[in-house]
Amino acid sequence: MSQLISEIRTKWEFDDGLLFESFCRWDGTSTSFEDTKKNMLYALEHPVVRFEQYLVLEHGVEVRLPISETPYFLEDRTGVLVVFNEEPSKFSTPEFPWFFNYPDNAAIYNADGSLRFQLRSHGIGSYIGAVHHTTTPENPNALGVLVGSLGHDPEWVYLVDPDNPKLISTGKWVRY
Structure with a gap:
């Protein structure tokens, strides 16, 4: 049986030792907007000295992801999708x-x-x-990505198949 991810937990440590932790559960429950806003305002005056992200599995085990990009739940909760920036942080x-x-x-990445x-x-x-979260007749909760050409904003919508690395064209175009 596959391991299922129940939440993604993020931890920040600031230069003065203050710790902030946020979470996002698979059902959409997450850290409140007010708490997130307070953290962002605090970060304007106090540098972050440590940043960690964890996948929390259904039975409570935490698996560390050594990335700073946002992981997104796959629909079946057996893994996460990560889109990397041009340069690592x-x-x-x-x-x-x-x-x-x-x-x-x-x-x-798997759970x-x-x-x-x-x-x-x-x-x-x-x-x-x-x-990009999109809707198709075949899959109303599809997870997709926007693909662009260098020098331009991302523009074409592709679906992600969690079992195949090849992107699936939707023929949809997003204009910015």
């Missing part, structure tokens, strides 16, 4: 399997933290720009 691990550069700058696969965009000159 100081809190990320800047090498395989924890960072992927353009054009194939996204990956799916145990292992790499399932790296997503494949359309090669040189393109990049995966953002996660």
Whole structure:
């Protein structure tokens, strides 16, 4: 039986020792907007010295992800989708399997933290720009990504198959 992710937990430590923790559960429950806002305002005056993210499995085990990008739940909760920025942050691990550069700058990780696969965009000159929640007749809760060409905002919507690294074209275009 597959391990299921129940929540994603993020921990920040500031230069004065203050700790802040936030969470996002698979059912959509998360840290309040007010608490998140307080943390963001505090971070304007106090540098973050440590940043950690964890997948919390149904039976309470925490699995650390050494990345600073946001992990997104797969619909079946057996893994997460991560889209990487152009450059890793100081809190990320800047090498395989924890960072992927353009054009194939996204990956799916299993609940145990292992790499399932790296997503494949359309090669040189393109990049995966953002996660996009979309609706299709076949899958009303589809998880997708926006793919763009370098020098332009992400524009084409592709669906993500959690069992295959190849993106699925929707033919939809998003204009910014």
